[in-house]
Amino acid sequence: MSSGSKQYKAIGDDVWKRTDKVNAELFTLTYGALVVQLIKDYEDYGEVNKQLEKMGYNMGTRLIEDFLARTGLQRCSSFAETAEVISKVAFKTFLNITPTLSFPPASAQPSNPSLPQPSEFILTLDDNPLAEFADLPRDAKEGGLWFSNVLCGVIRGALEMVS
Amino acid sequence: MTIFSLYIFDRHCDCIYYQDWNRTRPLRAPSTTNFKPGVHRLAPAQPSQTAGTRESIFSSGFSSGGIGTGITKAGNAMGSGAGASQRGLPFDEEAKLVYGVVLSLRNMVKKLSGRDEPLTSYSTPHYKLHLYETLTGYRFVLLSDPSSDSLRFVLRQLYTGAFLEYVVRNPLIDMDSRTEGIDNDQFRSAVDRHMKSLSVFS
Numbered sequence: 366m367s368s369g370s371k372q373y374k375a376i377g378d379d380v381w382k383r384t385d386k387v388n389a390e391l392f393t394l395t396y397g398a399l400v401v402q403l404i405k406d407y408e409d410y411g412e413v414n415k416q417l418e419k420m421g422y423n424m425g426t427r428l429i430e431d432f433l434a435r436t437g438l439q440r441c442s443s444f445a446e447t448a449e450v451i452s453k454v455a456f457k458t459f460l461n462i463t464p465t466l467s468f469p470p471a472s473a474q475p476s477n478p479s480l481p482q483p484s485e486f487i488l489t490l491d492d493n494p495l496a497e498f499a500d501l502p503r504d505a506k507e508g509g510l511w512f513s514n515v516l517c518g519v520i521r522g523a524l525e526m527v528s
Numbered sequence: 529m530t531i532f533s534l535y536i537f538d539r540h541c542d543c544i545y546y547q548d549w550n551r552t553r554p555l556r557a558p559s560t561t562n563f564k565p566g567v568h569r570l571a572p573a574q575p576s577q578t579a580g581t582r583e584s585i586f587s588s589g590f591s592s593g594g595i596g597t598g599i600t601k602a603g604n605a606m607g608s609g610a611g612a613s614q615r616g617l618p619f620d621e622e623a624k625l626v627y628g629v630v631l632s633l634r635n636m637v638k639k640l641s642g643r644d645e646p647l648t649s650y651s652t653p654h655y656k657l658h659l660y661e662t663l664t665g666y667r668f669v670l671l672s673d674p675s676s677d678s679l680r681f682v683l684r685q686l687y688t689g690a691f692l693e694y695v696v697r698n699p700l701i702d703m704d705s706r707t708e709g710i711d712n713d714q715f716r717s718a719v720d721r722h723m724k725s726l727s728v729f730s
Contacts, residue, residue: 427703430696433663434688440644440663526539526664 373449377457380435384458393497400512410508417511421518422525429523432458440527448486451520456488464488490516529728531679532655532671534719535626536691536710539665543567543623544709547719549729554616562620566709569716570619626669630659648680660684666691676728690718 403413436454441447445468452466468483495513511517533548546568548555557563557570617625634647649658651674660668660683668683694715695701701710723729 427696429664430662431692434692 369446370449370453373453374457374463376436376438377454377463380454380458381461384435389494389497393494393499396495396515397499400510404505404510410505410510414509414511414514417514418518418521421515421520422522423518424515425519425522425524426526428459428519429526432523433527445483445486447524448483448488452488455523460494462490462492462494464490529673529676529730531673531676531723531726531729534671534686534723535623535669537623537627537630537667537669538704540704540706541627541631542706543620543627545711545715546619546623547716549723555622556616556618558618558620562618564620564707564709566711568619568709569711626657627667630657630667630669634659634661649678658683660687662687672728679728682722682726686719686722690715690722694718 400413400417403416404410407413407416432455435458438450438454441450448466448468452464456462456464465488467487467489469485469487490513493513495516499512501510501512505512530550532551533546535543536545538544542564544567555570557568557572560572563572630647633650637645637647646661647659649656651657653674655671656674656676658670658672658679660680662668666687668686670679670683672679694712695710696703698712698715701712702708703710
């Protein structure tokens with residue numbers, strides 16, 4: 366596992382070096398403005414979450430082509446490997462971050478106790494480039510706004526294309 | 529050495545792009561009921577039209593004797609005196625044959641080796657078929673001269689170059705559309721340039 370994850374880390378670093386970059390502040394502020402506009406348009410946090418996810422999904426379906434073309438990776442053999450690739454290569458390539466990967470304890474998956482591999486994983490963003498300058502007002506927090514929900518959509522869209 | 533034609537198929541098994549260079553077998557545009565826009569630039573089928581009046585870039589290298597670049601099994605479709613407009617296969621049928629042969633060979637290869645092994649190419653005395661498959665289900669098929677080396681790298685270059693730049697990053701192209709292909713001027717000219725720059729082309 367450790368040798369595999371080191372290898373993915375190297376791939377991620379390598380691809381990041383060769384990637385065209387955009388200004389991080391411009392990116393963050395644009396995303397913030399987008400979320401604000403969505404909130405104004407829909408006036409409902411649940412609906413905003415849904416729209417962000419949908420936008421992410423549409424991005425993910427195309428981003429996966431870019432990702433595969435750049436990295437040349439082959440199909441993952443296990444779910445744990447998929448998690449490693451998403452964290453160490455994909456997030457590194459596109460956002461230059463490496464989310465911490467953790468697997469929920471096995472007891473938390475009563476549906477599939479016999480499964481040898483984990484069937485879910487958690488990505489924890491230690492620093493989130495989308496939320497760099499974002500300061501959510503209290504009512505947005507309480508209203509249930511998922512500010513970075515676009516990322517969930519991207520992952521869903523990308524994985525669906527290679528499923 | 530030469531290159532005959534290129535097909536791109538999507539995850540729904542539909543042909544979404546077609547381009548040819550030095551074809552020696554005539555090809556007809558599909559009938560209007562099976563016409564799918566944005567795939568090829570064959571002149572639309574008209575009852576009185578002869579096959580020779582296709583657009584200029586496709587009409588080169590016509591010979592009635594015809595070394596087959598298509599599927600050999602379909603050879604009886606031509607030359608039976610049915611009139612010039614009836615010569616060659618309609619495009620949609622040829623695309624289906626190409627996809628069918630690729631799919632069944634791929635499945636056989638997998639069953640024989642027992643592993644997830646890709647089919648890369650096969651050749652006959654008259655042509656060689658190269659296949660490049662992406663993980664997202666796109667299949668790039670190239671028909672070339674039988675004496676050429678593996679051209680899989682060319683298909684990969686097309687995927688990472690022109691396809692990514694002018695199709696994936698093109699917001700006007702609906703990538704998961706069942707009703708339309710991915711044809712656009714920039715993509716077509718980029719593919720054309722790339723192919724003509726190859727040493728096997730000529």
